[in-house]
Amino acid sequence: MENLLVFGGKGGVGKSSISAATAVFLANQLTDKKILLISFDIAHNLSDLFDKKIGNDVTQITNNLFAIEPDPDKYAERYTGELSKKARILIKSSKIISMITDLETIITESLQSKNIPLAMKNSLFFQSIIDAENPMADIGEKQMKYKGINQNDSTPLDLRKKIPAFDILVCDFPPTGNMIALFEVPQDNAQRSMKFTLRVLSTVQNSFNKIKKLTKWAKPAAWIAKGLVNDERNDDYKLEKEEQKNLAQDILDILHDMERRSSRISSIIKGIGSLRLVSIAEKPSFEEVKRAKKMSEPFISIDGLHINRLIPEDERGRSKYLDNLYGYQEKYQNLIHHEFSELKIWESNLLDHPPLGIEGLMELANNIYNQTSIEDILNPSHRILVNPQEKIEENPYQIKKIKKDWEEA
Numbered sequence: 001m002e003n004l005l006v007f008g009g010k011g012g013v014g015k016s017s018i019s020a021a022t023a024v025f026l027a028n029q030l031t032d033k034k035i036l037l038i039s040f041d042i043a044h045n046l047s048d049l050f051d052k053k054i055g056n057d058v059t060q061i062t063n064n065l066f067a068i069e070p071d072p073d074k075y076a077e078r079y080t081g082e083l084s085k086k087a088r089i090l091i092k093s094s095k096i097i098s099m100i101t102d103l104e105t106i107i108t109e110s111l112q113s114k115n116i117p118l119a120m121k122n123s124l125f126f127q128s129i130i131d132a133e134n135p136m137a138d139i140g141e142k143q144m145k146y147k148g149i150n151q152n153d154s155t156p157l158d159l160r161k162k163i164p165a166f167d168i169l170v171c172d173f174p175p176t177g178n179m180i181a182l183f184e185v186p187q188d189n190a191q192r193s194m195k196f197t198l199r200v201l202s203t204v205q206n207s208f209n210k211i212k213k214l215t216k217w218a219k220p221a222a223w224i225a226k227g228l229v230n231d232e233r234n235d236d237y238k239l240e241k242e243e244q245k246n247l248a249q250d251i252l253d254i255l256h257d258m259e260r261r262s263s264r265i266s267s268i269i270k271g272i273g274s275l276r277l278v279s280i281a282e283k284p285s286f287e288e289v290k291r292a293k294k295m296s297e298p299f300i301s302i303d304g305l306h307i308n309r310l311i312p313e314d315e316r317g318r319s320k321y322l323d324n325l326y327g328y329q330e331k332y333q334n335l336i337h338h339e340f341s342e343l344k345i346w347e348s349n350l351l352d353h354p355p356l357g358i359e360g361l362m363e364l365a366n367n368i369y370n371q372t373s374i375e376d377i378l379n380p381s382h383r384i385l386v387n388p389q390e391k392i393e394e395n396p397y398q399i400k401k402i403k404k405d406w407e408e409a
Contacts (some may be wrong), residue, residue: 009176055071060151
């Protein structure tokens with residue numbers, strides 16, 4: 001992957017239209033490059049813009065342009081499935097944990113895909129798609145193949161072609177708050193859940209073992225009835241100590257892999273990512289892009305800004321209403337240029353019809369980029385783009401050391 005273009009800003013300012021128009025323009029100019037347009041917004045509208053059903057499968061739009069409106073639930077389930085399964089087995093293998101129903105429920109529920117926040121689900125997909133030679137390699141057989149120009153959801157897999165490696169990703173991001181959550185990458189919630197699970201498991205089990213030793217000489221009837229000190233308890237999830245350790249280490253290895261990938265994603269975003277803020281010439285949108293710039297700076301290079309839906313200058317004098325609107329826009333247009341003077345700023349007029357289909361989006365793209373070179377679109381700040389090489393490091397999480405640290409604590 002050579003370029004990662006991200007479009008963000010306030011909702012309702014035309015991010016999706018400008019993202020799609022940019023992708024169409026690049027595909028038209030760079031016929032030897034494979035381009036993928038991705039919607040990360042909750043309410044996808046790429047299908048509406050292209051007048052073509054896109055959905056959760058990579059869908060071919062033109063010879064070298066593809067698009068997807070991912071269902072974050074499906075990718076989160078695939079990403080967290082193995083982790084959740086191993087954690088549940090480990091939890092249920094503990095005699096004391098399995099007897100405390102509420103605690104077991106809380107821990108297992110926290111690891112289920114349905115309870116993962118939407119921003120994290122989107123982030124999981126964002127991570128999987130940019131961290132691979134083939135961006136969809138981790139996602140499953142169905143998503144490894146794309147719907148061709150004349151194909152649809154019912155087209156059998158054996159008639160679909162394998163998706164290519166993409167050179168350029170164009171991402172339509174949600175409004176600022178959720179955009180930042182995507183940049184932060186999905187390690188925190190999953191890791192905290194898992195480390196919480198392992199800590200609770202160890203702490204409760206160790207505490208119970210001490211109680212068990214103190215009460216072993218008496219073995220009160222109530223305890224035996226609950227099976228808490230019954231060594232003969234029949235449990236489908238019963239594991240030997242060594243099996244428990246191996247399973248716990250498997251979980252720690254998954255955590256380490258998540259951290260490794262998260263670190264790599266952060267490096268990729270900083271190395272080749274380019275954020276373009278989208279605004280309209282009015283106060284709420286102006287204030288939003290100021291906040292978005294400040295909040296995004298730790299994660300990605302902010303290289304440009306689009307001022308969208310401007311009243312064309314030749315409309316001045318046609319009515320008092322248009323003149324008032326033009327004057328209001330001109331005020332914030334100037335404020336935006338002053339506030340973001342270090343950025344490349346593109347402007348586009350309000351069209352007299354929606355930019356729909358390839359032709360409509362090309363019209364919008366020509367309105368925006370009519371005097372801009374491809375190099376200035378891809379890399380307006382002319383910085384050196386670096387796609388970092390992955391480093392394989394030994395997992396620092398080892399169950400023996402963690403157990404020792406916890407016991408000492």
